[in-house]
Amino acid sequence: xxxxxxxxxxxxxxxxxxxxxxxxxxxxxxxxxxxxxxxxxxxxxxxxxxxxxxxxxxxxxxxxxxxxxxxxxxxxxxxxxxxxxxxxxxxxxxxxxxxxxxxxxxxxxxxxxxxxxxxxxxxxxxxxxxxxxxxxxxxxxxxxxxxxxxxxxxxxxxxxxxxxxxxxxxxxxxxxxxxxxxxxxxxxxxxxxxxxxxxxxxxxxxxxxxxxxxxxxxxxxxxxxxxxxxxxxxxxxxxxxxxxxxxxxxxxxxxxxxxxxxxxxxxxxxxxxxxxxxxxxxxxxxxxxxxxxxxxxxxxxxxxxxxxxxxxxxxxxxxxxxxxxxxxxxxxxxxxxxxxxxxxxxxxxxxxxxxxxxxxxxxxxxxxxxxxxxxx
Amino acid sequence: xxxxxxxxxxxxxxxxxxxxxxxxxxxxxxxxxxxxxxxxxxxxxxxxxxxxxxxxxxxxxxxxxxxxxxxxxxxxxxxxxxxxxxxxxxxxxxxxxxxxxxxxxxxxxxxxxxxxxxxxxxxxxxxxxxxxxxxxxxxxxxxxxxxxxxxxxxxxxxxxxxxxxxxxxxxxxxxxxxxxxxxxxxxxxxxxxxxxxxxxxxxxxxxxxxxxxxxxxxxxxxxxxxxxxxxxxxxxxxxxxxxxxxxxxxxxxxxxxxxxxxxxxxxxxxxxxxxxxxxxxxxxxxxxxxxxxxxxxxxxxxxxxxxxxxxxxxxxxxxxxxxxxxxxxxxxxxxxxxxxxxxxxxxxxxxxxxxxxxxxxxxxxxxxxxxxxxxxxxxxxxxxxxxxxxxxxxxxxxxxxxxxxxxxxxxxxxxxxxxxxxxxxxxxxxxxxxxxxxxxxxxxxxxxxxxxxxxxxxxxxxxxxxxxxxxxxxxxxxxxxxxxxxxxxxxxxxxxxxxxxxxxxxxxxxxxxxxxxxxxxxxxxxxxxxxxxxxxxxxxxxxxxxxxxxxxxxxxxxxxxxxxxx
Numbered sequence: 001x002x003x004x005x006x007x008x009x010x011x012x013x014x015x016x017x018x019x020x021x022x023x024x025x026x027x028x029x030x031x032x033x034x035x036x037x038x039x040x041x042x043x044x045x046x047x048x049x050x051x052x053x054x055x056x057x058x059x060x061x062x063x064x065x066x067x068x069x070x071x072x073x074x075x076x077x078x079x080x081x082x083x084x085x086x087x088x089x090x091x092x093x094x095x096x097x098x099x100x101x102x103x104x105x106x107x108x109x110x111x112x113x114x115x116x117x118x119x120x121x122x123x124x125x126x127x128x129x130x131x132x133x134x135x136x137x138x139x140x141x142x143x144x145x146x147x148x149x150x151x152x153x154x155x156x157x158x159x160x161x162x163x164x165x166x167x168x169x170x171x172x173x174x175x176x177x178x179x180x181x182x183x184x185x186x187x188x189x190x191x192x193x194x195x196x197x198x199x200x201x202x203x204x205x206x207x208x209x210x211x212x213x214x215x216x217x218x219x220x221x222x223x224x225x226x227x228x229x230x231x232x233x234x235x236x237x238x239x240x241x242x243x244x245x246x247x248x249x250x251x252x253x254x255x256x257x258x259x260x261x262x263x264x265x266x267x268x269x270x271x272x273x274x275x276x277x278x279x280x281x282x283x284x285x286x287x288x289x290x291x292x293x294x295x296x297x298x299x300x301x302x303x304x305x306x307x308x309x310x311x312x313x314x315x316x317x318x319x320x321x322x323x324x325x326x327x328x329x330x331x332x333x334x335x336x337x338x339x340x341x342x343x344x345x346x347x348x349x350x351x352x353x354x355x356x357x358x359x360x361x362x363x364x365x366x367x368x369x370x371x372x373x374x375x376x
Numbered sequence: 377x378x379x380x381x382x383x384x385x386x387x388x389x390x391x392x393x394x395x396x397x398x399x400x401x402x403x404x405x406x407x408x409x410x411x412x413x414x415x416x417x418x419x420x421x422x423x424x425x426x427x428x429x430x431x432x433x434x435x436x437x438x439x440x441x442x443x444x445x446x447x448x449x450x451x452x453x454x455x456x457x458x459x460x461x462x463x464x465x466x467x468x469x470x471x472x473x474x475x476x477x478x479x480x481x482x483x484x485x486x487x488x489x490x491x492x493x494x495x496x497x498x499x500x501x502x503x504x505x506x507x508x509x510x511x512x513x514x515x516x517x518x519x520x521x522x523x524x525x526x527x528x529x530x531x532x533x534x535x536x537x538x539x540x541x542x543x544x545x546x547x548x549x550x551x552x553x554x555x556x557x558x559x560x561x562x563x564x565x566x567x568x569x570x571x572x573x574x575x576x577x578x579x580x581x582x583x584x585x586x587x588x589x590x591x592x593x594x595x596x597x598x599x600x601x602x603x604x605x606x607x608x609x610x611x612x613x614x615x616x617x618x619x620x621x622x623x624x625x626x627x628x629x630x631x632x633x634x635x636x637x638x639x640x641x642x643x644x645x646x647x648x649x650x651x652x653x654x655x656x657x658x659x660x661x662x663x664x665x666x667x668x669x670x671x672x673x674x675x676x677x678x679x680x681x682x683x684x685x686x687x688x689x690x691x692x693x694x695x696x697x698x699x700x701x702x703x704x705x706x707x708x709x710x711x712x713x714x715x716x717x718x719x720x721x722x723x724x725x726x727x728x729x730x731x732x733x734x735x736x737x738x739x740x741x742x743x744x745x746x747x748x749x750x751x752x753x754x755x756x757x758x759x760x761x762x763x764x765x766x767x768x769x770x771x772x773x774x775x776x777x778x779x780x781x782x783x784x785x786x787x788x789x790x791x792x793x794x795x796x797x798x799x800x801x802x803x804x805x806x807x808x809x810x811x812x813x814x815x816x817x818x819x820x821x822x823x824x825x826x827x828x829x830x831x832x833x834x835x836x837x838x839x840x841x842x843x844x845x846x847x848x849x850x851x852x853x854x855x856x857x858x859x860x861x862x863x864x865x866x867x868x869x870x871x872x873x874x875x876x877x878x879x880x881x882x883x884x885x886x887x888x889x890x891x892x893x894x895x896x897x898x899x900x901x902x903x904x905x906x907x908x909x910x911x912x913x914x915x916x917x918x919x920x921x922x923x924x925x926x927x928x929x930x931x932x933x934x935x936x937x938x939x940x941x942x
Contacts, residue, residue: 062841088844101842105860114856115846162846172845 011039011202012073012092012169014059019068021054021226028054030226031068036170036204036219038073041196043205043213046223047249052206053098055223056172059204060095061088073169094168098175100159104148108139108158111147115166133165136195153184160192164199171196173205177212189215210250214238222246240285242370247296254302254341256280256295256366266313269363276337281313282366294369301365302343304332304357314361323353334359394763398775401760404818405781408793412643415636415796422633425800434637441620441638448616448642451534451605452598458538459598460591462691463545469684470546471553473677481688482550488543488695492879493536494896495915497607499699500527500536502706502908510702510714517715528612536604539695541597545590552586589656596649599642600786602882607903617642618788618882625792625886632796639789650784700916707912725913734898735914742878742895742918743925745809749816750874754866756817757824761832762858764825766840776825783822787882790819795886807889815883820876824869831865871926878922895921 014036021029029051036042044052057063058078059070067080072093077086094115103111112133116126134140137157142150150158156176163171176192177185193216196203207213213220214234221231222245230242241247244255258272261279265271270284272293282295309315318336330350334341336359343359351357416435420428438445469475470482503511504527515524526532560582564574602618609619617638624635677684706712710722729735763769764776782790794815798806805811839861843853859866878895885897895918903911 060841060845062844088841089847089849092847093845095842095845097838097842099836099838101836101838103839103843103857103861114843114848118847118849118852159842162842166846 010169011200013038013040013071014170014202014204015069015071016055016059017069017071019055019058019070020066021051021058021063022066028226029058029065032223032226032228034221034228034231036202038202039200041203041205041216041218043207043217043220044223045207045210045213045220045250046229047208049225050223051226052208052223053174054226056095056174056204056206059170060093060172061086061091092168093170093172094163094166095172095174096159096163096176098178100152100155100176100179102147102150102155102158102162104146106147107143108134108145108147108150109143111158112143112162112165114162119166129165130161133161136198137161137191152180153188156180156188160195164195164201169202171199171201171203173203173207175207176205178207178209185209185212192216220250222250224249240367241296244294244296244369247367247369252299252342252344253296254299255369256297258293259291260289260293262289266363270368274337276339278316278337279313280361280366281363282368283364284368287368287370289368290371292371295366296369297361297366299331299342299344300329301361302341303360304343304345304351305360306351306355306357308358309360311360314359314363314366316359317356318359320351320353320355320357323350325350391767391769394759394767394769395771397756397759398763398772401756401821402775402778404814405778405821408790408797408818409643409781409785410793411797412636412639412789412793415632415793416640418633418636422631423629425796427633434633435641437634438637438641444615444617444620444638445641447530447614448599448618451530451537451616452595452601454531454534455537455541455598455601456591456595458534459541459545459594460549460587462538462542463547463549463590463594464587466542466546466688466691467550467553469688471550472675473681473684474674475677475681475685475688477685481685481692484692484696485543485546485550485688487692488540490875491540491696491699492603493540493601494603494607494879494881494899495703495919496536496540496695496699497604498899498903498911498915499702500532501608502702502712502912503527503698504532508712510712513714528608528614530614533604533608533614536608537598537601541594541601542691542695544597545594548590548593549583549587552583552590556582585656589653592649592653592656596646596653596784599646599649600789602786602788603900606900610904618786621788621792622885625795635792639786639792643785643789646786647784650780703912703916706909707916709909712909712912725907725909726917728910729913729917734893735895735917738893738895738898739918739921741809741893743921745812745816745894746874746878746922746925748813749820749877750870752813753817753820753824753873754828754870757821757869758828758859758862758866760821761825761828762854765829765832766837779821779825781822782819785819787819787880788886791815791883791886794818794883807892809892811887811889812884812892812894815887816873816877816880819880819883820873823876824873827869827872828862828865831862831868835861874926875922878918878925 016035017033018031019029019033020027020031032051032055034042044055046052054063058065061077064085065078065080068078069076069080070078072091076084077091078084103114106114109130112130113126116129121129130143131140134143137160139154139157139161142154147155147158159176173192177188180188189212196216205213205216217234219231220234220237222229222237224245230237230246232240237246237250241250241253247253247255256272256274258274258280261271261273264279265281268283269281270289270293271279271281272295273279280295308317316336318334318341320332321335321340322333324331324333325347328347329344330347332343332345332351334343334357341359345351414427417430417432418424418427419431419433466485470478470485475481501509503509504525506512506523506526506528509523509525509527511525512523527536556579561574561578564578565571569577600618602622605614605616605619606622609615615623621635621638624631624638707725708722709720710724711720713720760779764772764779794811798811798814805814835858840853840857843857848856880894881896881900884894885900888894888897895914899911899914899918902914
């Protein structure tokens with residue numbers, strides 16, 4: 001990565017406090033708070049309608065919140081009391097839109113130069129910076145092309161270059177890869193990560209795609225119904241989901257419910273008995289078991305074997321009901337304990353449908369979930 | 377980060393301007409309507425302003441004019457049925473069959489709209505009036521009795537109206553037929569239904585709301601139409617509501633309150649119609665008829681291709697070619713007759729028309745007004761469209777509703793309200809071109825707004841937002857992103873406003889003063905007071921002037937603004 005010809009503006013921090021956004025009678029965001037440190041890459045992750053895009057647009061200033069406070073670099077850009085409303089164009093941010101929003105009536109060069117021209121930069125400097133930015137996204141040769149004649153991937157690159165060329169303090173991404181095909185998406189994901197690191201810029205990224213979130217974030221904020229379900233590093237979110245929603249949304253997990261059997265639990269472990277009578281040992285990770293317990297078991301953490309393996313806990317027989325070949329792995333649906341369990345096994349040694357297998361899960365992979373914090 | 381104080385000072389800018397302009401436009405619409413209502417409730421001396429006493433007497437009197445309302449409804453129903461049949465048949469042929477030359481024909485289908493009902497009425501009067509109509513002359517020459525057709529009858533008037541409104545119905549119905557996902561019909565056939573069954577069970581129910589919507593829209597327009605009924609009906613004393621109102625206002629002493637009561641009733645009915653129309657359009661846009669442009673499935677009509685093509689040709693011939701040729705033919709004759717004689721041909725009508733001061737100034741004033749209306753209108757309506765469909769300011773829904781009012785008010789009725797409103801206005805603009813300019817800007821608000829909004833709604837909001845995120849201020853965004861993207865819509869709106877203004881009759885005929893004449897009412901005056909041949913020449917000169925003006929303007933505009941990056 002080449003050095004920018006002009007120093008990039010210092011990365012800024014973002015604080016969101018008690019943010020509420022309403023559309024008429026619908027509350028899209030219900031009083032959420034989180035912060036993004038300077039230079040950090042945070043992703044808002046959640047299903048559609050969870051309020052993540054609304055939150056991003058509120059930070060950008062494109063959506064007027066009802067109440068709360070948003071600070072950028074310590075300065076309030078929105079606050080309900082005292083009333084502060086800095087218009088989007090004065091917040092020093094930049095944004096990549098889901099639709100790319102490339103202006104079809106301009107060339108690639110003009111699109112990228114837009115933010116620099118707004119800032120009344122000398123034309124020579126504009127040429128230098130646009131060339132640098134287009135170089136970073138590998139679009140230098142297409143500078144003179146009309147923007148209406150670009151492919152989806154090319155438009156995405158231009159949108160990126162246009163967003164960072166003028167050195168914004170914060171870069172916002174609104175599902176930028178959702179309109180690309182799977183292969184291009186994986187490629188652009190890496191490029192965006194490279195770019196974030198090279199620019200040292202603060203970024204907030206919105207997506208519903210778990211892989212994308214895990215790949216590019218320093219921290220992930222999982223949202224549902226306008227509220228934050230969990231915030232943490234990608235590893236924390238993946239390994240220690242707080243509740244059934246996060247466990248299920250972030251990767252695929254089996255949820256095993258039952259009543260606590262503390263007398264069976266080994267040191268540092270918890271144990272529960274399912275409705276079918278199976279005893280499952282799990283790990284509390286500092287969480288307190290309640291009257292009803294729920295363990296989350298990732299589908300990749302269950303091992304299948306034809307012979308009964310040695311081991312005292314968490315070994316059960318099960319029947320293979322359906323086997324689905326998925327390339328890199330093979331997905332099994334198993335009859336176990338009167339219910340269905342989903343397991344991802346290696347493709348190299350497939351187990352036949354109808355056969356009986358033994359399941360093993362290490363207790364450290366059976367993660368105790370917190371009880372439901374609010375009624376659904 | 378800019379300072380907080382600066383942010384606060386700048387932010388309300390566009391908001392305040394928007395509400396001021398939107399509010400002013402709403403007043404422009406509501407002010408005359410208020411006066412129309414006031415006049416309709418005046419029961420004292422009919423000439424007194426403001427009214428001496430209020431009451432419902434004028435409305436109680438309306439049953440006396442029952443035959444006029446009956447005339448209006450029967451003409452409108454007949455014309456609507458014909459127009460919708462024209463529109464449906466042409467729409468089906470041009471969007472769903474493989475008739476040759478569909479692309480070009482579709483463009484040509486706009487022509488009847490530009491011929492205007494007035495020109496059509498003048499021409500059809502020459503063709504089909506019972507005594508002197510060319511067709512009836514021919515009929516008698518080949519041994520027929522009395523006359524073959526009579527366009528001065530209600531059905532004749534409806535026929536002339538339908539020919540021109542058919543092009544509107546075509547545009548509306550054709551759009552519905554095109555916006556239907558062909559997969560819906562294909563699914564029916566895959567499931568084993570035959571072509572006929574698919575047509576009856578799938579195609580028809582899906583296009584029906586659109587056709588119904590078009591029918592209601594056309595019916596509302598017909599109720600308020602004026603020029604054909606004036607030209608063809610007045611000589612035989614056949615009145616519809618608009619012509620009766622005109623008669624009540626222009627007779628001596630004028631019967632303002634009674635005319636106002638008629639106008640209010642018509643307004644009420646049309647308002648209900650337009651309301652129903654909008655409900656149908658909103659509800660009928662099921663999930664199946666999306667805004668997406670599909671490639672409609674084209675039916676192979678095999679041997680029927682040429683007859684269907686001939687049908688389209690016949691419509692265009694009757695609605696466009698025949699009227700224009702008839703007027704041309706008549707305008708070069710001393711005494712219009714079906715049978716050409718060398719001694720009868722003359723250029724005198726054109727010489728007279730061009731030498732008449734009234735015609736020259738009226739034509740010039742009209743072009744000037746058209747230029748003014750179109751240029752001011754595009755800026756005003758462009759801004760209003762942006763405000764209504766983009767700004768998300770509070771209250772824009774109500775403003776949109778009010779601005780669409782003129783669509784439900786016949787222009788004559790609207791002008792009547794303005795007549796009263798501006799007579800008492802402290803700035804003396806009554807009887808000047810300024811009043812006409814204001815009138816045109818008001819009555820053409822829906823036309824301009826719809827045209828611009830059509831393009832604006834296709835521009836993704838994020839195109840403007842991304843400019844904002846690049847730090848561009850409101851003015852800068854407008855100049856560099858919004859306006860350039862809107863250009864096709866603005867040009868189309870300019871064109872429509874210019875053409876509509878130069879040819880406006882209903883509002884102009886009431887509002888023009890002796891010192892500020894415009895061309896279309898002058899043509900109508902000439903029709904009633906001078907010769908048919910001279911009038912034909914004037915109507916053609918008007919069309920010629922509009923065309924020349926447009927060509928000139930566009931050559932100039934193209935030279936001035938070579939689009940970049942296209």
